[in-house]
Every structure is written in C-alpha cells, then in structure tokens.
Amino acid sequence: MQFMLLFSRQGKLRLQKWYVPLSDKEKKKITRELVQTVLARKPKMCSFLEWRDLKIVYKRYASLYFCCAIEDQDNELITLEIIHRYVELLDKYFGSVCELDIIFNFEKAYFILDEFLLGGEAQETSKKNVLKAIEQADLLQEVSTQSVTSEHLCKCIATPQ
C-alpha cells in the first residue's frame, strides 16, 4: 500500500498515512486531487479507480471516506477488507466509532493503524492481538485523558461543519 487517507464528505482530511517518501507539496497535490475525484463519484459506482499509475480503493463509512492507494498487481478486494478491518478495530476500540472520535483522538487512530499496518503491509490481522498491543501501551496513559465526556461531543455535533 502506498498511502491511506481518511477524509470527510466535506473534503476535510482526517487522517493521512504515507508509506512512500513524497514531498509535502506532492502529498498536498495528491490529497487535493484524490479527495475531489472520490467525492465526485456516485454511490453506486465501483470502489476502485485508476489514478495515475496507481489503483485507488475507497469506501465510505457514514460521513467518512477511507481511501487507499495500491499498486496495479495488488488485490483490490482485499484492500477493501483491510479498510473494513481497520474500521472494525476503531469501532472496537472507541465503541461504535464515529467521525468525531477520529477527529478528537486522531493520534489514537494513528496508533491503531500502526499496529495493524506497518510500512504499508498488513502486520497483524488478528483483531484481538492488535487491540491487546494498543491496550498495553494505553495502560500507561492516565485515566483522565481517556475519558471523553459526551457532552463536549454533542456540542460539537450541533455545529455544522
């Protein structure tokens, strides 16, 4: 996998992970182009598109688009399932995850991603093992940082983006 992007329906980037060295300028350009292309696609269209010499695999979960770039010889369907497994992991970790969880705890989302994919390859596909690794590292975290008061989130939901 070359990179993974998470962005909202409004085109706001929520997470970016690059597995190939690119300059910041290039990253920005790619992100802009891809967000535009993917958002322009209709819901019934297929989840793959050819873009430059890469394959883009994307899937929408609620208001969030997950988008991966793979090489041509890679398997598109399994990439879709990688996205799905990542969502499952997030879901299990946050407890029915929503976009706001990822916005406010994006560094956690990164930690989970790093336990799941490393250097662009699937590192650990067992859900239990990934979460175990995360929990172990989290144990050192103070209790107070973890508690996310739902009041705050509700206020944020009310304000339109």
Place this chain on the structure above:
Amino acid sequence: MSDVVEKTLTALPGLFESQTGAAKITNRLRQLIKSITELTSKHEEENLIKRELSAIKEQVSSPNTTMKQMREIMVRAMYCEMLGYDASFTYIHAIKLAQQGGVLEKRVGYLAVSLFLNEGHELLLLLVNTVLKDLQSTNLIEVCMALTVVAQVFPKDMIPAVLPLVEDKLSHPKEIIRRKAVLALYKFYLIAPNQVQHIHAKFCKALSDKDPGVMASSLHIYLQLIRESPDSYKDLTGSFVTILKQVLGGKLPVDFNYHSVPAPWLQIQLLRILSLLGKEDQSTSELMYEVLDESLRRAEMNHNITYAILYECVKAVYTIHPKAELLEKAARCIGNFVLSPKINLKYLGLKALTYVVQHDAKLALQHQMTIIECLDHSDFTIKRETLELLFRITNAQNVTVIVEKMLDFLCYVPIKTLTFAPDNSWFIQTMNDVFSIGGDLLQQDDPNNFLRLLAEGKPEEDDQLRLYAVESYLTVLKGHTSHLPQCFLQVMSWVLGEYAHLQESVDRREVIRLLTQLLDQRSVSSETRVWILSALTKIPEGQTDLILDLAESLSSSQDTVLRQQAQELRHLSQDSQLREWVLVENSCAVDSSLSFLDGFVSEALAAGAAPYKPPHQRQEELSLNLEPYSFSLPVSLSSCSITDRQSPTLLSVSSGLSGNSAELSTLILEGVKRVWGKDGYLPQKEATAPPVDEPSAAVQPASQQEAAERIEPRPEPSTQNQDKQQLASSLFVGLGVGSSVSLLGKSEAPPPRFRKKPRPHESSSSSGTSKRSSDSSSRSSRNTTDSFLYGSFPEEEPATSISTFDHTPKSTTANGLSQNKDTKEDRHANTSQILGGDMVIVRPSTIQDKHPPSVSSDLTALLPADLKDLPHSDVISLTSDPSLSLSSCRLFRDEALLLVIFISNCTETVIKDVAVQLTCEELKVCTGNVMDCLEARSTSVCHYALLMDDPHTNVSLTGTVSYQTQPGHTNTLPFSGTLSTADFIRPLVVTTEEYGKLWLSLSHDVKQNLKLLTDAGDPLRTTLNALKDALQLHVVDIIGSEGIVACRLLSGAPCLLHCRVNGAALAMWLRSPHPALPDFILYHCQRALAHH
C-alpha cells in the same frame, strides 16, 4: 486572559501536573478543533491556525515547557500539519520528545516523527541514537515503538548501525517484537537490499515461527525475494503449500479468522507466492495443484473476502503451468465475477479476464455480451478496464472496431494496436483522429512510433502509405489548423518534409506555402517551429526565392534556435553542392552498434571516465555515488530532429559498450522485422486468421463477411440487441478456434440472456420450407396454449376453452349465451369500451370495438399462408361505412406484433385506390401494403408489423382508409384502436439454471406484493397460471412456495419474475435489463389478478 492562565500554568508545572494537566491538555486540542469547525471561511481558518502556530512556537521554545505539555503541543502541531499548514519548526521538538520523554511522550514523539519526516529528511539522523537506546531498553513497549518507527522511516545510510539489534530481536521471546523486527527487516530489504543479504537464514526461521503473525509477516519478505529471483526459492514450495493447507484446514487460531474465513490475508499472500514459484515450471506447479483446487473449492461463501481469495486463486491457476481441470474451474469463477451484479466484482471479473485472455482468448468470447454492456457502463473505471481488455484481444480482424471504440472514449490508443491496421487509408485516417483528438495527451512515444512505421518500410512497398499520408496532411493543412495539437503539426511537417516529393502532382510551392503559414501562427510552439523549419530545409530545391524570403523574415526572430535554422536554410538553399552533401537523397545506412563512437569512448575511458552502465545498475549505486560524475551524452529532441533525415525516433545515443542491453534492441532499426502486418495477436487464432502479411484492403471485408455469415442463421433480435450483437461479432472476430465457432460463444457458458431455444417462428417468415411443416404440429399445440391465454381460461377447464378456440368474434363477444364467467367479463370489458369509458385492458383483446361486430367468422381464413399458423387474437371490427368495413386481428409473432386489417367491400361495385394509413407514436410500424382495387363483395388483407422498443402501458393506433367508389371522389374513413403492452410480451423459455445466471446479471429490479388467488387448492400455482394466461409468461419452475417466471418484450429485453408466497400475498420480485419493463409487467400482473 487565557494567556495569563497559560503562563501561570507553565510557571508552576509541578503544582498542576498531577491534577489538571492532563485534562487541560486534551482541552486545548479540543478547543482548537471546535473553533475550527465553527469557522465559516478558509480565510478565518488560516488566521486561526496562524495564531495557533505562533502560540505553539512560543511554547516549544520556552525552557519551562514540560515534556507532558510538549506532548500536547505535538498533537496540535500534527493537527495543523494535517490541515495543510507548515509546522516544520516543531520537527526537531518531535525528535526531542521521542528522545527525552517518558513512555507516553515517546509514543507521541515517535508518531510525530513518522508523520512529519520523510525517509530522506536530515533530521532523522538525530533519531538514530534514540532508536538504538530504545531497542536495547528492557521496557517492551519502548522496543516496540522503536521497531515501529524503524519500519516506517529510517535513514538508509544508518541501517548498519541498528541492523544487529534488529536481527537479535528475531529471536525475542515476545511474538509482537519478533513480528515488528521481521517487518523492519522487510523495510530494510526494500530500501537497501544489499544490507540484509546475509540474514536469509533468519528469514527462514521467521517463516517457521510458531506464531502465525510472525510467519505471515515473513511472507512479505519472501514475496519480494521470490518476485526478484523465483529460482532460488523453489525448494520452499513444499513449505508454502503445507502452510496454505493448514490455513485452509482451519489449523490457525480463530483470532485470525475474518468473517469466518481463516486468515484471508495469509492465504492471499501464499497464493501470490505460489503463482510466482509455479510460473513456467511444470514440476513445481504440480506440487500445488491440489491445494489450489482446495482453495477454489473452499472459497464458496458469498462474501467479499472469499471473492478476494478466489480472484487471487484464479490468477495463480492461470499463471502456473496449466492444468485443464483447474483452468475450467477458474474460468467458471471468472464467469461468476463477470456476471455478478455487484459492481466491484464485475470490475475484478474484467480485470481477471484481461489477465486471462492472454492465455486463453476464448474466455472473452463467452462473456462478450457482458463486455459490450460494460463498454457503455456509466462508471468510467469499468469502461477503462473494458478497454484494457479489448486492447488485449486486438487482432487483425477486429482492430477497426476496437480502435473506434477506444477513440470514442478518448484517445488512449497504444500504437501497437494499430500495427494490425487493415489498410493504408484507414490507418492514416485513424492516426489523424488520434492525433487531433488525443493530441498532446498522447505518450511521447506514440508520434515517434508512428513516424518510425512510416519511415521503416522499403521505399517501393510503403510509398503508397506515405503518399496517402502526404495527401491527407495537405488536405488537413488547407483547413483550419489553429486548433490542431502540436504533436500532430510536428508529425505532419516531418512527413511533408520527407515525402512531399513522392507526390508528383503537388506543387512544392504549395507545400512550402502551407508550412510557412504555420510558422506565422501564434499558437504554434517554438518546438514545432523547429520541426517545420527542418521540413522546409528538406523540400525546397529550386524554390530559392520563397526560402530566402522566409529566412529573411526569420533572421530577426527573437528565438535564437529559429534564427540559426533560418541561417542554415539560407546557406543550404544558396549552395546546392553543400545541400547535396548534407541532405543525401537516398537514405543512409544506420550504424546501430554506434561503432563510430568507439574512438570517442576509448579516449574517454583512457582519460579516466567511468565505463557505461545501464540505468538500472546506476540506480542502485546512486546512494553511494562518491565517484566523479561520468560522461553523459545528452541528446535533445530538437537537435536530433533537425538533422536526422532518416527517422526522428530518437535512437537513444548510448555507448556501444552497453551492447546487449535489452531496451536497446527494440530501437535497432537494422534487420528489424516490421510489426506492421504481423499475424493476429493470439497464438490460437493464427491457424484461422487470414494471412495479413501486407496490409491490404481485402482482409477487412473478408472478415466482415465471414462475421456476417455467422450471424445470419441466428434469429432476428430486436434492433438494439442486433446492434450489440453486431458489435460483439466485430469485436470478438478472430478469437475463436475455428471459423465455424459461433460468435455467440461456446455452448458451455453462453451469455444466457441471448440464448434462445430454436423456435420455428423465429427462423423466418417465409413459408413452404420442409422444416416448417414438420414444426407445425408443435406450433399448433402452442397455438392452443396461446389461445388459452387470450381467452383467459384457467387450465382446469379445458372443456369450455374449446368453445372459444374458433377465433370468431362471436364466441367472445356476440355470443351472449356463453356460460363462462370469463366470457362475461370479456363482454363487460367490451361494453365499457363501447360506452367510451376508460379502457379496460385485461387481456390482449383491447382493440376498440366501436361498432357491434358484423364480421363473418371466416375472415381468419383469409390470412396469408405464412401467417396462418401464428397464434392470433379474435377478429374485431374496427370501423365500417356503407361501402367498406374494416376489421382487425392481432397475430403474435415472436419478434413483432402483426396487425392484420381486413378490408371488406360491402357493395356490389369495385372500389378503387384503397389505401390504409396507420400511425402510432409509440411504436415502430414496419410494413404495410396498399391495394389498387377491391372487387365487389370481396375482402382484402393488409398487415403491419409493430415493434415496441420501450414499453408503454397503452398504445393508441390511429389510421385512415381512403378509397374511391367513383373516380375522382375520395372517401376517407378514420379508425382507431388501442394496444396494450401485454400484446408485446412473449414467453421466454429458459431452464432454471439459465434463469439463475440471467437473474444475477440483471440490474433493474422492482419488488411488490400482489394479490394471491386463494380460491383453489394450490394458491401459487393458480395465481401463476392466471398470470401466465393473462400475459404470455413462461413459468420456468415452481419449487415449494416459490415460483420463477420469465418473459421478454418481443425478442428484446427479458424480464424475470420471482414469486414467493408470503402469507396471503404474493411477493413478486422482477428483474430486467430494461429499467421500465418490470413496472409495466407488474402493472399488467396487478390488473390481471384484480380482474380474475
């Protein structure tokens, strides 16, 4: 105010840290995010972030900032970077955080580093010591973090420093550490393969690790290694096969299951490795047949993940040494993909087909109709993949159609395809299209390849092609040229420069004038100007005056290159001797080995230059490039094209020392066999494809004729399908094994929707063939059923149905004594029509009955012989006046509805010039006829074929009949009538299996609950029979509480109905390729059941 608080807090870190510190930390980020979401404009966001960043900057440089605060700051900095703002001043602090912080800070620090810094970033060097320290830490979490960062970003040059430590971790007791170490080594292998050469044995140990996660991670390395040199790892085939068998057998812990499929990622990785190992190696392939077979068999569940595995499996089966049995199974899998209604699977099916047609072109034949449909798919991704597939099956016979398709979709025409061009004019014309549409989007090679094709041929052989090109370009240049893309202008000017002299009739002055005109255009780029000028250099001979004018005007040009060329031009045109010497008329020999450079090269070597290395070797050493730069021989496009008279294809001027390089061989002109006119693309078809050694116009018509012949025996489909099938036959021509191969595919898996059982009505409308008479018995039995339909009698009452089966209007309308309740109903319907109320369309008998029937019962006997045997409706009177009476009858042919109009002369005199005009907005009225005169008391028949392409609920017909009772006195008699869609529904006879396949391939569906007829013993059967009788449906099968029914709109779009008893209702699910058809059929079903 908050600043004050902030400062207080930073000044007293110890006081607050334990209590409020953490809460405040998350609050700052939350505040930032919240205030960003509240903003309305980009400008405001910029300002806010700018303020935020300067606050961060202030904080990070403050000596009082604690590590804990730093962690929070870093998260905010990451957020700002993600929004696209530059926070590079925090990079160094990220490294510091990783270095100095506690475990929690370290975690964020490492994350920030991996997000902020690229592999090549110089700050990474500062991280090396931290990583070294953490790798040796006793805290497992720190080791994990260090390995994670190493596997993501690490400076290549520093690998040797950490390598021993990472290697050690391969034997760490914790599996998570072993796993991360393996992936770190994988990363090292990718960026610097030489560094990890010596630890192959350790990879092997990782492969046999007892933890499946570690083993799976090691497969990444193996996949890479085997991709590079499959031969070195053949001995591992057995191990990989065993692992895959164990995975399939469910030997892994359930944790690794994904949607109850055991370790799919592992399976896919193994399948990839196996396909690499088994490629072109029979004995290795034999080891894996069994496990591949099992894989194919196991992956049955209907979930994306199994499809992912299946796809990889199919690819493996087609990559390794072939085994017929497996190939067959794989082909079936591809069929499932291609026919799937899920668009993602369809895409993968096309991709698999694209891969597979290289091995087995016949497979494309089986799916041709799907492919044709995909060509018009609204999703560009699908379209593109289809084009890719078409590109792979291009051969001499179908090239024209395929290229046309490609041009339609925008110009992505690889020149290679065009080497199959059937004749000169087509080739040039197509290339013109390619250049003018695709223009500057084309790959740079394409114009060059094209010119090479023109240039390479022997003079006498290819002069015709060149001549054609010259002529065609002159025509183009005479028109509007400002919109033409630069590369097309370049091609044209080169060709004119080279070959204008071939065309005797063309005035050279004219050519020069056209080219000069181009120079004056502002839109022409300076590079193109160079091409034009060099063309002008080649032409002039004897046109000195024009050239001198031109040179004069250009000598003041601002472009130095142009000025220089103008000078050269002037000199050459004035000095004919020099000219002859420079521009040799006959083509010169090309020294492809570039031996003339030998002296130069040996001189350079003696002077200490590095020997030439091919680019791929150079790349590897790039990082260690400590030697002085070696000589390079740059050749620019323009400089080459000015002087290279033979060909502008840019023979890459590389040193003769490189000799054997593979890329070079494609560029050597000498002795190259022209690809032009090469035999068809696929090995299988070589035997049958007509030889196309020379591009000749004869080839194309022949193949088309062949195609046409193959289509002919098939039944006539509706025009839309016909178009598609014609397209299919032209696209897929030449892919079959023998010329007798049916274009519609092999019998194993033909595209189901177009498969028809041969039926007598379809064969032709002509009568008198022996086949026809032998079929008539079967038809007459069908007739009976059909008339059941029109009489709307349930099958349980065969006795009464006979009375309606004499096709006379009497029995249904006039015979009021009939006891049958259906007949009553029919009468009722007719009455309501007479009353002018809303049309009641229960059955096909809906032609409006304006007058009481007075038609004799033997009218049907007047039907033409060839129509007599068709199922028909009752004869209904249309209109009448004292002299003429009109009645009509509908005949149900499979591909059309025939409307027969009987015109009876009620008078004792001859009626002349009887002409019937029939119009209908919704239908295509195909044939009609007119008679000159109608004898007294006689009846004449004319018939119209009505075609319905798009369903309409009601179709109204209007018409007039004009006639002359006395010369000069024309009477007209209007009539009108209504038809229903039901008249156009035909049963679709398919088997349950075909139904299943067809069902999957259809996209539009409608679901609705209908009334279930419960008055009889078997409600489902009764209801279906009622529907079958009312509309001409074919009941395919009834299984338990479900029934499947099929029909089609004439011989066009099919519609499949799936009916299930759901309590007291009938759940009806309709599917059809036609978006509106299910609705109409549903409507008629509702009506039929309501009136039952």
